[in-house]
Amino acid sequence: MSNYHIKNLEEYFQVYRKSIRNPEGFWEEVAEEHFMWHKKWDRVLDWDFTKPEVKWFEGAKLNITENCIDRHLRIRGDKTAILFEPNDPKEEAQHISYAQLSERVNKFANVLKAQGVKKGDRVCIYLPMIPELAVSVLACARIGAIHSVVFAGFSSTALATRINDCDCKMVITSDGSYRGAKTIDLKGIVDEALEQCEGVETVLIAKRIHSDIEMKSGRDQWLEPLLDEASADCEPEIMDAEDPLFILYTSGSTGKPKGMVHTTAGYMVYTAYTFKNVFQYREEDVYWCTADIGWITGHSYIVYGPLANGATTVMFEGVPSYPDFGRFWEIVEKHKINQFYTAPTAIRALAKQGTELIENHDLSSLKVLGSVGEPINEEAWHWYNDNIGHKNSPIVDTWWQTETGGIMITPIPYVTPTKPTYATLPFPGIQPALMDENGKEIKGNQADGRLCIKFPWPSMARTIWGNHQRYKDTYFSAFENMYFTGDGALRDEVGYYRITGRVDDVIIVSGHNLGTAPIEDAVNEHPAVAESAIVGFPHDVKGNALYGYVILKNFGETRNQDNLRKEINQMITEQIGPIAKLDKIQFTQGLPKTRSGKIMRRILRKIASKDTSNLGDTSTLLNPEVVQDIIDNAL
Numbered sequence: 143m144s145n146y147h148i149k150n151l152e153e154y155f156q157v158y159r160k161s162i163r164n165p166e167g168f169w170e171e172v173a174e175e176h177f178m179w180h181k182k183w184d185r186v187l188d189w190d191f192t193k194p195e196v197k198w199f200e201g202a203k204l205n206i207t208e209n210c211i212d213r214h215l216r217i218r219g220d221k222t223a224i225l226f227e228p229n230d231p232k233e234e235a236q237h238i239s240y241a242q243l244s245e246r247v248n249k250f251a252n253v254l255k256a257q258g259v260k261k262g263d264r265v266c267i268y269l270p271m272i273p274e275l276a277v278s279v280l281a282c283a284r285i286g287a288i289h290s291v292v293f294a295g296f297s298s299t300a301l302a303t304r305i306n307d308c309d310c311k312m313v314i315t316s317d318g319s320y321r322g323a324k325t326i327d328l329k330g331i332v333d334e335a336l337e338q339c340e341g342v343e344t345v346l347i348a349k350r351i352h353s354d355i356e357m358k359s360g361r362d363q364w365l366e367p368l369l370d371e372a373s374a375d376c377e378p379e380i381m382d383a384e385d386p387l388f389i390l391y392t393s394g395s396t397g398k399p400k401g402m403v404h405t406t407a408g409y410m411v412y413t414a415y416t417f418k419n420v421f422q423y424r425e426e427d428v429y430w431c432t433a434d435i436g437w438i439t440g441h442s443y444i445v446y447g448p449l450a451n452g453a454t455t456v457m458f459e460g461v462p463s464y465p466d467f468g469r470f471w472e473i474v475e476k477h478k479i480n481q482f483y484t485a486p487t488a489i490r491a492l493a494k495q496g497t498e499l500i501e502n503h504d505l506s507s508l509k510v511l512g513s514v515g516e517p518i519n520e521e522a523w524h525w526y527n528d529n530i531g532h533k534n535s536p537i538v539d540t541w542w543q544t545e546t547g548g549i550m551i552t553p554i555p556y557v558t559p560t561k562p563t564y565a566t567l568p569f570p571g572i573q574p575a576l577m578d579e580n581g582k583e584i585k586g587n588q589a590d591g592r593l594c595i596k597f598p599w600p601s602m603a604r605t606i607w608g609n610h611q612r613y614k615d616t617y618f619s620a621f622e623n624m625y626f627t628g629d630g631a632l633r634d635e636v637g638y639y640r641i642t643g644r645v646d647d648v649i650i651v652s653g654h655n656l657g658t659a660p661i662e663d664a665v666n667e668h669p670a671v672a673e674s675a676i677v678g679f680p681h682d683v684k685g686n687a688l689y690g691y692v693i694l695k696n697f698g699e700t701r702n703q704d705n706l707r708k709e710i711n712q713m714i715t716e717q718i719g720p721i722a723k724l725d726k727i728q729f730t731q732g733l734p735k736t737r738s739g740k741i742m743r744r745i746l747r748k749i750a751s752k753d754t755s756n757l758g759d760t761s762t763l764l765n766p767e768v769v770q771d772i773i774d775n776a777l
């Protein structure tokens with residue numbers, strides 16, 4: 143276990159320096175020590191950020207499920223791999239051992255094969271947080287099919303766009319899902335989506351809520367009887383290191399969602415190595431990440447990273463508020479959770495409830511607390527540290543992205559002294575750079591700029607599905623020879639990083655990445671709307687909330703404006719999902735525009751944030767007069 147588990151700050155700096163001086167040697171050592179390969183690589187790294195092209199462990203042959211399952215069977219076959227905690231606390235939790243997981247994944251893989259799914263085919267997974275979700279992800283990986291998990295809170299239109307973008311031939315879903323006191327008709331959403339998706343041949347349906355759903359003959363099949371018939375033995379497909387493992391969609395500032403493509407070997411090595419170190423996972427620990435597998439956090443740190451380490455990983459089906467706001471703490475106590483990884487938005491929502499619901503739970507099992515998805519503000523950081531960690535469980539504020547595949551900047555718990563709101567230091571192998579507006583790197587500490595990464599790391603996304611040019615334009619064109627993250631950051635006097643937020647038109651709402659363009663498109667589809675502009679504004683629970691400025695075709699619209707607001711939000715719910723609903727909608731006669739016709743979002747952001755003291759020079763606008771009007775009518 144030489145360099146696998148970093149033990150102290152001195153060792154961190156040693157490991158970090160080594161990883162920068164000789165990245166190939168460093169990652170080769172990690173890869174050699176801890177994984178099962180059918181054939182080792184011919185070359186550790188081949189890269190060119192101008193194309194951009196990045197290949198890790200080229201020539202290697204492997205299957206990631208052997209690393210996540212098979213190799214654990216001999217030593218920890220009876221250990222719980224997945225601990226499923228249902229939505230309803232009265233329903234019993236399920237402990238799925240590595241041996242049982244192996245059986246379930248193999249059977250599922252055989253079902254996929256029998257349904258004609260082959261290596262390289264795309265399979266869309268639209269499931270709630272039930273064991274079948276993790277099992278179907280792994281079953282795809284077992285046979286080399288590329289999974290594209292779509293978060294089950296997305297609407298039918300959003301689902302259809304994602305299915306069509308990568309030509310999925312199969313959709314895996316359930317009859318419905320539980321979400322707190324509600325049930326959701328997932329199958330109905332899939333049916334609606336598939337009216338627009340000609341390429342889907344088969345829909346496999348897991349039973350969860352036992353609702354009476356319609357089955358389309360020749361297309362829809364219940365999963366259970368197929369699994370009952372299937373053999374529990376499925377030879378893993380031997381994959382090349384750079385074969386795609388999965389596609390996961392993320393919002394861009396413009397255009398349709400980007401299908402980020404992650405490949406096999408580098409992703410496995412990086413997620414496993416970061417999981418072990420960032421959570422200081424030990425064999426007996428029970429680890430819980432509250433994210434949904436529909437997001438990258440769930441892919442990397444509920445499924446692949448933990449399982450590659452033989453960990454026990456919790457899957458929670460429900461929500462933090464059901465049956466009451468004490469649910470998270472009840473689960474921590476019940477399963478004696480050692481590492482707990484959640485998002486600032488959840489922390490803020492729980493902090494609002496006070497501490498009564500915490501006090502009657504024993505949280506003493508906790509050793510590490512994690513945060514991810516958006517900047518954690520100082521107040522939330524202290525609340526988490528004081529009330530959940532009792533000041534003796536370090537907080538790892540982990541900065542990373544769908545595109546990076548794994549955690550990039552983070553403290554190592556019990557190693558890196560933490561500092562509220564700072565993600566602190568780069569993980570070994572990660573070379574951050576702060577760039578100024580002229581494209582020059584700002585050297586030295588106490589710097590503030592745009593966050594880039596100078597050198598490849600194993601789990602970076604390799605392309606955007608079907609659009610390599612967009613990948614190049616989005617990430618490799620802003621700064622020469624650098625990966626541009628889209629985030630701003632500052633570096634303090636000791637070299638700690640603090641992520642200050644997006645510098646593009648992506649808005650992070652409750653930890654979810656939302657692009658303004660698709661929301662504006664949805665709003666503009668309302669027949670009464672002529673034009674719209676969406677910006678973010680600070681919100682005490684969600685981090686950011688959405689503010690929409692809407693120009694109606696007929697400003698004197700006689701309909702009740704509150705009804706119109708509801709209809710516009712309904713439009714968004716249908717096109718994207720409820721997460722993208724607008725908190726405030728201001729009807730206006732105009733939007734501030736530059737002479738070339740570009741909306742000046744900077745001004746709109748300031749007005750939405752009630753910060754109108756310094757709007758800058760508005761006289762060069764095409765229509766300066768609208769600014770005062772918008773200020774006067776701001777919500």
Ligand code: PRX
Pocket residue numbers: 392438439513514515516517518539540541542543544545565627628629641642643644650653654655
């Ligand atoms: O702005 C950063 C923010 O979330 C963005 C990435 O979102 P997504 O691809 O959905 O992945 C989220 C989970 C990895 C980043 O560009 N972000 C993520 N983590 C942090 C963060 N901002 C500040 N601090 C963090 N710890």
